[in-house]
Amino acid sequence: MSAIRMIETLISPEEYIAGELRSEIRHEYISGRVYAMGGSSVNHNFIAGNFFAELYIHLRGKKCAPFMNDMKARIRDARDESYYYPDVMVNCDPAGQQNYFCNTPALIVEVLSPSTEAIDRREKLAAYQGIPSLHTYILAEQDRREVTVYRRLPEGWEKTILTGADILTVPELEFSTTLDAIYARTGLEA
Numbered sequence: 001m002s003a004i005r006m007i008e009t010l011i012s013p014e015e016y017i018a019g020e021l022r023s024e025i026r027h028e029y030i031s032g033r034v035y036a037m038g039g040s041s042v043n044h045n046f047i048a049g050n051f052f053a054e055l056y057i058h059l060r061g062k063k064c065a066p067f068m069n070d071m072k073a074r075i076r077d078a079r080d081e082s083y084y085y086p087d088v089m090v091n092c093d094p095a096g097q098q099n100y101f102c103n104t105p106a107l108i109v110e111v112l113s114p115s116t117e118a119i120d121r122r123e124k125l126a127a128y129q130g131i132p133s134l135h136t137y138i139l140a141e142q143d144r145r146e147v148t149v150y151r152r153l154p155e156g157w158e159k160t161i162l163t164g165a166d167i168l169t170v171p172e173l174e175f176s177t178t179l180d181a182i183y184a185r186t187g188l189e190a
Contacts, residue, residue: 013081017100026070029083037085038115043142043186047111048087050184051140054177055090055107064092064106064173072101073108075127082127087111090173093133104133107170111140125150129157135172145179145188165190 010032011019019034020027026037040048048069055066067090072083083101088109091097096104108128110120120139128137129150137150147162162168162179169176180189 013083016083020072020100026085028085029081031080031082040111040113041142043188044087044111044113046185047140047142047182048109050182051088051109051111051138054181055088055173055175058175059090059173063094064090065097066090067102073105073128073131074098074101074103075131076103077130084124084127092173096133105131106133106172107136107138108134109138109140111142113142136170138168140182142186145183145190147179147182 011029011034012032013029016027016029016034027034028037029035052066052068059066066088069085069087071085071089073086073089075082075084086105086108088107089102089105090107091102091104092106093104096102105128110116110124112120125137128134129152135152139148139150141147145163147166147168149160149162149168151158151160165179167176167178168182183189
């Protein structure tokens with residue numbers, strides 16, 4: 001029996017961006033490889049939409065701007081370049097905002113689903129924590145009332161888990177909201 005040699009073709013970031021402009025399906029780009037993204041549940045949409053709405057209202061007329069799931073976060077280091085589609089993202093540096101991606105996100109929200117939870121908790125956590133401008137990474141469960149907040153502090157990253165009647169605060173944006181507001185219309189309200 002002979003083995004068939006598989007040749008993997010990596011694409012450039014420029015080819016990826018050009019392809020995304022024509023594609024009906026969203027893809028994430030990690031070090032030259034492209035991965036198709038699946039759809040999301042009703043609760044996922046409500047939670048992401050609620051986060052966006054709360055941030056949009058709070059940030060209206062201010063320097064920082066919120067974006068919803070079609071704006072990519074670009075992550076670059078000396079060796080690699082990756083693009084992810086966060087569910088919600090806030091950028092406070094206009095110089096870092098490009099037409100189709102953001103180089104300088106300050107806050108990123110991911111709503112967890114069974115198919116993406118491991119990636120969001122490990123791969124994206126590590127990638128996002130490498131973004132110098134990022135001060136807050138939020139993970140929201142879609143099937144239970146729980147929000148995990150990673151906040152950059154001078155001594156490193158702090159992890160806080162919010163449940164019940166806890167209030168989510170993001171001091172850097174002078175923003176706070178209730179878990180009821182985040183979980184509105186999901187059946188997970190208090």
